[in-house]
Amino acid sequence: MPDPIQAIKEWCKSKLTQDVVNAMDQGVMSAVPLYKEFAQEGLMEFVKPTEGAAALPNLTAAVKILAAYSGDFGNIVTLNCLGAMLLGLFGDEAQKKISEEMLRGEKLFCFSLTEPEAGSDIQNLKTSAIRQGDQWFINGRKLFATGAADADYILLAVRSNPDLAINRGMSLFLVPRETPGLTISPMNKIASNGFPSCEILLDNAPVKNDALVGGQDAGWGVIAFTGAMERLLVAAGCVGLCSRVVHYVYEYAQQRMISGKPLYEIQWVNHCLSDLAVRIQAADLMVKDAVEKVSSGANPAIEICGAKAFASELQQGVIMSAMKIMGGRAYLKDHPVERWMREGLLSLYAGGTNELQKNLIARKLPGLMAQQDY
Numbered sequence: 001m002p003d004p005i006q007a008i009k010e011w012c013k014s015k016l017t018q019d020v021v022n023a024m025d026q027g028v029m030s031a032v033p034l035y036k037e038f039a040q041e042g043l044m045e046f047v048k049p050t051e052g053a054a055a056l057p058n059l060t061a062a063v064k065i066l067a068a069y070s071g072d073f074g075n076i077v078t079l080n081c082l083g084a085m086l087l088g089l090f091g092d093e094a095q096k097k098i099s100e101e102m103l104r105g106e107k108l109f110c111f112s113l114t115e116p117e118a119g120s121d122i123q124n125l126k127t128s129a130i131r132q133g134d135q136w137f138i139n140g141r142k143l144f145a146t147g148a149a150d151a152d153y154i155l156l157a158v159r160s161n162p163d164l165a166i167n168r169g170m171s172l173f174l175v176p177r178e179t180p181g182l183t184i185s186p187m188n189k190i191a192s193n194g195f196p197s198c199e200i201l202l203d204n205a206p207v208k209n210d211a212l213v214g215g216q217d218a219g220w221g222v223i224a225f226t227g228a229m230e231r232l233l234v235a236a237g238c239v240g241l242c243s244r245v246v247h248y249v250y251e252y253a254q255q256r257m258i259s260g261k262p263l264y265e266i267q268w269v270n271h272c273l274s275d276l277a278v279r280i281q282a283a284d285l286m287v288k289d290a291v292e293k294v295s296s297g298a299n300p301a302i303e304i305c306g307a308k309a310f311a312s313e314l315q316q317g318v319i320m321s322a323m324k325i326m327g328g329r330a331y332l333k334d335h336p337v338e339r340w341m342r343e344g345l346l347s348l349y350a351g352g353t354n355e356l357q358k359n360l361i362a363r364k365l366p367g368l369m370a371q372q373d374y
């Protein structure tokens with residue numbers, strides 16, 4: 001069997017051409033058919049997200065490549081991997097089957113937590129689920145549900161017990177997109193419109209009790225796990241995109257002549273690229289360290305939040321440096337830098353904003369400092 005990472009790279013190189021990637025970015029082309037092709041060629045099987053922590057080394061390696069090629073494509077694969085992972089770990093037998101279908105590209109997943117008044121402030125979640133016999137009726141409004149318009153199933157976070165704090169009164173339902181009472185509308189994003197994020201209105205949407213994932217009022221633990229995995233994958237994606245940008249700018253700086261010499265020979269340019277490559281190496285090691293700790297059964301919350309915040313902020317710096325080094329040409333759509341700049345911003349919010357990561361690190365700072373007491 002060929003090296004799967006090499007196979008994913010080759011696939012991306014041949015399918016995710018600049019024209020295709022730009023068409024997805026602008027929403028002229030959907031990411032869905034390509035995702036199905038990718039999955040049907042068995043490339044999702046390589047990452048086996050249904051195995052949970054054991055899948056992380058391959059999964060993070062794959063996400064680094066995918067994010068480097070296309071925001072849309074990186075997002076659709078990452079989201080479906082996360083979905084397959086959490087249904088594989090927390091789902092009942094029927095839901096585990098759906099996770100296998102997702103890996104074969106037969107079913108698509110969406111995860112919907114965010115609401116107008118509950119983004120960072122998840123305590124304020126308002127979408128309600130009220131039980132009547134064997135059915136629940138869901139009412140509320142969700143925002144930013146990426147992939148909802150194309151999904152077969154939407155994993156909805158709802159308040160199932162309004163009398164309890166959110167960590168004891170939240171449930172997750174795996175809701176078929178065709179359920180009556182759902183109105184799904186794409187939101188107009190600055191990038192990655194080939195895989196739209198959507199508003200979902202829920203008007204008395206009926207859902208069967210067996211659509212619960214992880215049990216009644218037990219959604220918080222699943223959300224916490226999913227959030228941590230998402231942050232780790234966001235960090236991996238940032239490492240991938242950062243490395244792609246540096247390769248691109250390095251090549252450009254070798255070719256571009258300034259006063260008869262390659263741009264790369266100007267000292268601030270080669271120092272800047274060297275500095276970025278060193279920091280990307282640091283971010284990559286942070287991701288690998290967190291993966292190793294999760295794989296060995298630990299819960300490295302600080303390491304994951306730190307890797308996500310560090311890698312996503314590094315990504316903004318890498319892209320701004322690319323804009324500066326390449327001069328005015330970076331501003332043109334002839335080069336992918338402007339798209340990377342738009343796509344790259346998502347990492348600041350995905351998996352929770354960096355301010356929230358830093359809140360968590362601050363709460364646990366003495367523990368981190370104790371590890372650094374030299």
Ligand SMILES: Cc1cc2nc3c(=O)[nH]c(=O)nc-3n(C[C@H](O)[C@H](O)[C@H](O)COP(=O)(O)OP(=O)(O)OC[C@H]3O[C@@H](n4cnc5c(N)ncnc54)[C@H](O)[C@@H]3O)c2cc1C
Nearest residue numbers: 111112113114119120121144145146197349351352353355
């Ligand atoms: C393109 C895109 C795709 C997305 N996809 C999904 C998806 O598929 N499913 C989903 O459920 N959600 C999704 N989201 C939503 C994303 O998770 C939220 O945007 C994110 O959690 C932040 O919430 P918010 O946008 O409401 O910001 P707000 O919560 O309004 O935050 C505004 C600002 O206040 C700061 N802030 C808030 N609270 C604190 C605090 N306690 N301490 C310090 N600072 C604070 C934030 O850091 C931020 O700078 C997506 C978002 C985007 C942009």
